[in-house]
Amino acid sequence: MASKNSASELARRLGEHAEAVCREYLSNGHHSGNYWIVGDVRNTRGRSMHVRLEAVGGKAAGKWVDEANGQHGDLLDVIEQSCGLVDFREVADEARRFLSMPLPPPLPPGAQRKPDAARGSPEAARRLFAISQPIAGTLAERYLVGRGIVLSISERALRFHPGCYYRDLVTGETQTLPALIAAVTSLDGRITGLQRTWLDAGGNGKAPIADPRRSLGNLLGNGVWLGLPSGAPVPVMAAGEGFETMASLRTVMPTLPVAAATSANHLAGLIFPFGCRRLYIAADGDAAGRHGIERLSQRAGEAGILALALRPQLGDFNDDLRHLGPTHLAAWLSDQLAPEDARLLPPSG
Structure with a gap:
């Protein structure tokens, strides 16, 4: 049985209050039948994303799919993307806050936790890019060279993160994996989002996970x-x-x-x-x-x-x-x- 603090348990608890979660984090959408309709998981206005509000025929409440791009997930993803969070601990803390569940123990005296990223995934993208490192000499460079890709060292869009958070959208299990981080920018060079490509730690291409490439941000x-x-x-x-x-x-x-x-x-x-x-x-x-x-x-x-x-x-x-x-x-x-x-x-x- 999943522990009370596990991702799957948090997702299940959120699903019990799916409409309330949607009204809080997907406020640009609306209720239609057994679904909450909105533009996307980042709370954009529109109609392509559907969140199931009540369990039907063995299909759990809180699951969603975006028909425009095929992305899917649960309400933990909604909290992650709409709030612009990066670390799973932040996502879990926000979910517990919403559910009025106890938070984990405080940090030891003198330790400081970074404040949550401001709502909106572009800020989360900028933060993750900032804490990543240049790709020279890293597993990310090795991955690109293995694909035949050789770029100038002056390319500023690419970074490497040795332990980027990844969550399986089916099981809810989380892990940290090395990742190639590619910045999505506007024409003035401002980071508005990013794409993460999780890599196999042994240098054998992409990580052996269901969805090794995901994007976030604007x-x-x-x-x-x-x-x-x-x-x-x-x-x-x-x-x-x-x-x-x-x-x-x-x-x-x-x-x-x-x-x-x-x-x-x-x-x-x-x-x-x-x-x-x-x-x-x-x-x-x-x-x-x-x-x-x-x-x-x-x-x-x-x-x-x-x-x-x-x-x-x-x-x-x-x-x-x-x-x-x-x-x-x-x-x-x-x-x-x-x-x-x-x-x-x-x-x-």
Whole structure:
């Protein structure tokens, strides 16, 4: 049986008061039938996220799904994301506060606990990024190199955290794992969110967990930017969903600014930098990916920007980079670039 302080027990207790939890932490939503309807787990206005308020047919109360991106979880995730919390202890303390349960014993004399992040996940993202370290010489760099990705040491968007909190959304169990931390920023360089990629501690790729990559924060319109110049026009750039896809293009074209939007929906809403004239969009074959590309292309056209698709030879550009090599990938891309952008590729031979 789960202990009273376990994550699964806290999630169950919160589920007994699901509507009250939603009214407190998802205040921009509304009650409809047996569901609370809201935009997303960060309390954005909208209708894509549904929280079950009463248990039905063996399906527990408090479980939710976001139909826009397929994310799902329980009410502990709602507290974590809507309050912008990072550590599980903070999430558990907030859940106990809401349930009027006893808090854990106080810290020893002289010890100080950091104050909770302000409501809103961007602050939590900035805090987690700040306590992470540069990737040089870390498991994160080893992971990227293993994917064929080699980036300049001047890239500021990437960090490494040796023990980043992870919670299994099915069992509620928590653990800390090493993670690659990628900052999601606005065009002025301010961190608005981040993407965590949990890694196998033995150096064997991603961690063997159900969901090794998750994002938090204010993602819409923003992206994981590599090579975005500060305050200067960006006449040519590339954009796509996945970080590894865009980092692969950056590996082959190291002078090309690229942005990873983290999902098809967020790709569709990416904000264009000042002076952009040509936008290369990394193709993704699934339905959501196609929708994101079409919508972004439409918006680019409306802004007077020429949108051009870049298509991989294999599944995605990281597959091309790993299995075909950077020289082959550069040659494959050369036929897809506008003639004036040939300078983006390394000299042949």
